[in-house]
Amino acid sequence: MQREAMFPPRPTVLAQQILAGLLRKGDCVIDATAGNGHDTQFLAECVGTSGSVLAFDVQPAAIAAARARIEQAGFSGSVEFILESHEWMGKHARENSIAAVMFNLGYLPGEDHGRTTETTVTLAALDVAAGVLKQMGGMLSVICYPGHPAGATEAAAVEGWMEQQAAKGWRVAKYGAIHTRRPAPFLCFARTGDNR
Ligand SMILES: C[S@@+](CC[C@H](N)C(=O)[O-])C[C@H]1O[C@@H](n2cnc3c(N)ncnc32)[C@H](O)[C@@H]1O
Numbered sequence: 088m089q090r091e092a093m094f095p096p097r098p099t100v101l102a103q104q105i106l107a108g109l110l111r112k113g114d115c116v117i118d119a120t121a122g123n124g125h126d127t128q129f130l131a132e133c134v135g136t137s138g139s140v141l142a143f144d145v146q147p148a149a150i151a152a153a154r155a156r157i158e159q160a161g162f163s164g165s166v167e168f169i170l171e172s173h174e175w176m177g178k179h180a181r182e183n184s185i186a187a188v189m190f191n192l193g194y195l196p197g198e199d200h201g202r203t204t205e206t207t208v209t210l211a212a213l214d215v216a217a218g219v220l221k222q223m224g225g226m227l228s229v230i231c232y233p234g235h236p237a238g239a240t241e242a243a244a245v246e247g248w249m250e251q252q253a254a255k256g257w258r259v260a261k262y263g264a265i266h267t268r269r270p271a272p273f274l275c276f277a278r279t280g281d282n283r
Pocket of ligand 1: 119120121122123124125126127143144145146149171172173174191192193194195196202203204205208
C-alpha cells in the first residue's frame with residue numbers, strides 16, 4: 088500500500104526535494120551542520136563520485152555519527168568531514184565554487200542540547216557561504232527553529248539576512264506551516280544570480 092505524503096512536508100524533506108531537482112553530478116557542495124549525516128548522505132548521493140561534499144560540525148559525536156552513516160552508504164571517497172565551526176568554511180572552499188550549502192540549525196537530537204547553533208556565528212557563516220557559493224545559481228538552504236526563545240531570535244536574524252540577499256538580487260523563498268500551537272520550523276531557500 089502506498090503511504091500518503093505528509094502535509095505540509097517537513098522543512099528537512101522540502102529542502103532535499105528542492106535541491107534534488109537542481110544539483111548535478113560532479114557538483115561541489117557543503118553540509119554546514121552535519122549532525123547525524125542525513126543531509127551529508129543526501130548531498131553525496133546527488134553529486135555522485137565525481138562530486139564532493141564538505142561536512143562541518145563542532146561536535147566530535149556528530150562527526151563520528153555522520154562518518155559512520157557515509158561509510159555504511161559507500162560514499163567515503165567523496166565526503167570530507169571537518170570538525171570545525173561552519174564560519175570557517177571559507178578556509179576549505181574557494182570563492183564562487185560551491186553549488187549548494189545546507190544549514191539545519193539547532194541542536195543534534197539525542198546529544199548535548201547546549202551545543203546549538205548561535206545567532207552571531209550563524210550570521211557570520213551565512214556571509215561566508217554567500218562568498219563561496221557560485222554567484223550564478225548557487226543554492227542556500229537554511230532550516231530555522233523558532234519554537235523556543237533562542238531559536239526564535241536566530242530565525243528572525245536569518246530571515247532578515249535573507250531579505251538583504253533578496254534586495255541584492257537573490258531569489259529567496261520561505262516555507263513553513265502557519266497557525267500552529269508553537270511557531271513551526273521553516274525553510275529559507277535562496278538562489279544566487281539568474282541562471283546556472
Ligand atoms: C539539527 S542538527 C543537524 C542535523 C543534520 N543535518 C542531520 O541530517 O542529521 C544541528 C547540528 O549543528 C551543529 N552545530 C552547532 N553549531 C555549529 C557550528 N558553529 N558549526 C558547525 N556545526 C554546528 C550541532 O553540533 C548539530 O550537530
